[in-house]
Amino acid sequence: MSGYDDIPFFDDDDPALRKPPAPNHKTGSPAEGGIAARAMAARDQHRVPDYLSGLNPEQREAVETLDGPVLVLAGAGTGKTRVLTTRIAHILATGRAFPSQILAVTFTNKAAREMKERIGLLVGGAVEGMPWLGTFHSIGVKLLRRHAELAGLRSDFTILDTDDVVRLIKQIIQAEGLDDKRWPAKQFAGMIDGWKNKGLDPAQIPEGDARAFANGKGRELYTAYQNRLKTLNACDFGDLLLHPIRILRSHPDILREYHQKFRYILVDEYQDTNTAQYMWLRLLAQRSPSSRAGTADGEQVSGSWPGDVSPASAQAGAGRRDAAVSASQKPQINICCVGDDDQSIYGWRGAEVDNILRFEKDFPGAKVIKLERNYRSTAHILGAAGHLIAHNEDRLGKTLFTDRHDPEDGKVIVHAAWDSEEEARAIGEAIESLQRPDRDGKRHNLNDMAILVRASFQMREFEDRFVTLGLNYRVIGGPRFYERLEIRDAMAYFRLVCQPADDLAFERIVNTPKRGLGDTTIRNLHDYARARDIPMLAAAGDIIETDELKPKARKALFDVVADFKRWSALLENTPHTELAEKILDESGYTAMWQNDKSAEAPGRLDNLKELIRSMEQFESLRGFLEHVSLVMDAEQNEDLDAVSIMTLHSAKGLEFETVFLPGWEEGLFPHQRALDEGGRSGLEEERRLAYVGITRAKRNCHIWFVSNRRIHGLWQSTIPSRFLDELPEAHVEVAETEQSYGGYGGRGGYGQSRFDKQEPFQNAYSTPGWRRAQANKTDATRDNWGNRSGHAIERIGYGESGPRARTIEGELVAKSTTTEPSRFSVGDRVFHLKFGNGNISAIEGNKLTIDFDRAGQKRVLDGFVQPV
C-alpha cells in the first residue's frame, strides 16, 4: 500500500528539464554534402544514441515528434512496440521528462510488462522503473487509492472480480423482491459493465436501458448496487476508471496537479479504448495553460466536464489565455496514441473504434503517422490480408508492404475438409510432417505453429486429436489460476483478514470448510447485519452474544469470529506468507483438501502452495491481494515445444511461422451472432478478426473450412465463409484434395477453378449440400446470406425453448416453430448428407430422430435431410 506517496511531483522548474533542447532529428538531414551538414551529422551521430539508428523514417518520425498530439497508425508487424518504447527512451534520454512524468497506458498486464522490460533494455536499466506505466486499471487504482475518500471509499478498498459482482447483484435482485430466475444477475452485471464502459452513472443511463431490466427497475438496481459497493468499501473494474474520472472532474486542483505532473502521455492499442477510458485520457491530456499557471480559470476549464468532450473548446480557451501566460508555458498536449483500426476486435466489450477514427478531430493539429512497412510476413500473406480487409468501409486505410520477395514463399492455402473431425486430423498430420526433420535435418518447432479458432468449442477437437497423436500442445486463454475454486476460497480468507467489511468474502468462507453454518444461520446473520447496516463479520461478533442462534451454530460462529480476530491482530507484525499459511491451516481449509480423496484434491493443495509461494515477492498481504485482483495471468511453460491453440482474439499481438485457421464457415466465422447483433459493423469486426488471424503468420498460412460441423450436438451442413471469396487469387491457392471425402460424392475436387468468375468453389458445390444451399436462396426463411445453418442455430437457441422467449414476438416465434407441422412423418425414408439414408423414428418440432442404415440413430434438424 505504501509507495504511492513517495512518488515526487516535479514542477516546471526542475533543473533537469532546463537542459538545452535536444537536437531535432527530423527525417531527411540538412543539405547533403555541405560541410555544415556533415558536421551536424557527425555531431548527431555522436549524440544520437543507437536506439534511433535502426528505425525506418516513419518509425523515427513517430519517435521524434514529441510535441503536440500524435497518432501512430501501426499496422500488424510494423514495429509498434518498438516505436512506443523507443519514444519513451527518447523522451528520457533527451531529458524532457523524468520517468515519473510519463504516463503510459496499455490494456493488458502482459503489454505493460513487455514495455517495461524493453525500455529497461533501451535505457540500460538506468531508469528507476516507470511508476505510471501500466494498464488503465492499475493506474486507475493508483489514482483512486490516493484520493479514495473523495469517492466515498477508504484507501484500502477491495477490488471485486466478475464473480463477486454477480453474487452481489444477485443478492440485490433478491433483496428487491425480484425473481432472480427471470432477471439473471449475470445479465444485469453485463448491463452495468456496459454502462460503465460508456462512463454512465445510474442517473445518466438511457431511459430505455433502465426499463429493459426488472420491470423498469434497472436504474434503481444500479443505484442500489453502487450503494452496496460503497458500504462494502469495494469497487468493480469499471469503478477503477469511473471514480478517478469523477474525482478529476470535480476537483480541479487535483486535476491540475496531474496536468503538471504528466508531461507525456502514451497510449497503446488505442483502437481498443472504450468511452470511459477515452474520457479519462481526455481529462488528463487536456492541459490548459491556466491549469499550469494555477489560476481560477483553470478550474473553469477543467470543471466544465462533462459537456466538454470536445477538445476544441480546451484549445480555444488555451488560445485566449496564451497572452497572459509566458511563452515557455505554452500548453502542449503531448499525447501519443498508437493503434490500428484494422485490428479493433473488442467492440463487443465496449471498445469504440470511433475513438481512433476521430483522433484528428479530437486533437486538432494532430500529426498522423502511418507505419505500413511490415517486418513480419511474406508478400503473399500481406497481399491476402490486405485484400480481405479492404472490404471494410469504416477504416482509415493502410496498406502493408514488405521488401521481402522470396520466390520460395508460398501463397496462403485454402483447404477443404468434409467435417471438423477430418479438419483436425488433417491439420494434425500437417503439423506432424512439418515437425519431422527435412532433408537438411531442419525441423519446424511446434512453438512456431499455432491454431487460431473463432470460438473455443473448436479447440476440443484439436486437443482430442493431438492427445491421440501424442503431439504437444498448449491451450492459451483457458481458465486461470486465480479463478480456481481453492484459490478464490483462500483469497476470501485473506481478504476478510485485511478488510473485515468484505461481506462477499465472508459469505464465501463462513462455511468452508463445513462448520455447520447452514443457510438458515447465514440468512439470519445476513438480516441481522443488514438491519443494523454493519458488516457480517461484525454482526457475527454481536450475534454470538445474543441467544438468537442455536447453541451449535453459535459455537461455530464464535470460533470463526475468534479466528479472524486473532489473524487480524497478526496482520501488522507477522510475515505475510507465514500468516497466510497460518490462516489456511488454522481455519481447517488445508485439512479439508487433505481429507478429500477426490482426484483433484492433490492438485488443489499444490495450487495453494503455489499461491503462498507467489506471495513471497510482495511486501504485504494487501499488496498481494491487489496484484491478484488486477494482474491475473498465469504463466505458461515456455520450455515445452508445443503447438499453441487459442482463439483469434487471444492471438492479437502474437506471431508464428505457421498459422492454421480452421472453421472458416458462414455462421461460425463470421459468427452468426455477430451478424445478427452487430449488422454491418458486426461483420466488419469479424473481418478484422480474420485479418488479425492471417497477419499472425510469418511464412505459412493455412485456412480451412468444412462442409459439416456439429453445433450444439446436432450435425449441420455448412457453407464456406464469405471471407474466402474476399481473398485475392494472386496470393491464395486452393489445396489439392488431400483426403477422400468420407465415402460420399467421391470427387470432392476443389480444383483450380476455385476463383473462377462469379461462382467460387464451383466444383465443391456440385454436391447436394451446395445445391440445397442454392435452393435456400429462394427460401423465405433464410437469413441474409442464404445461410440455412445459421438460421437453424437461431431456432435451436430461441424458438424451441419456449419459456426463454422474452418478448411477445419471441413467444409467437416460439409457438409457430414448435407447432408447425413437420414436413416429415415418422417412418419416412430420408437422406442426410453426412449419415446417408435412414428412417425417421421420432419427430419433435424440427428435430428428427433418425435410424440411419450405416450411422445408427442420430438426432438432426429437419433442414438437413431430404425425402428420398
Added chain:
DNA sequence: CAGATTGCCCTTTTT
C-alpha cells in the same frame, strides 16, 4: 448435508 436430477446455456475476454 450429500448425491441425484433438472435446467440452462452454448462467441469473442481484460481488468
Added chain:
DNA sequence: GGGCAATCTG
C-alpha cells in the same frame, strides 16, 4: 451433446 450450477430428495 455436454458442462455446470441450482435445485430436489433421501
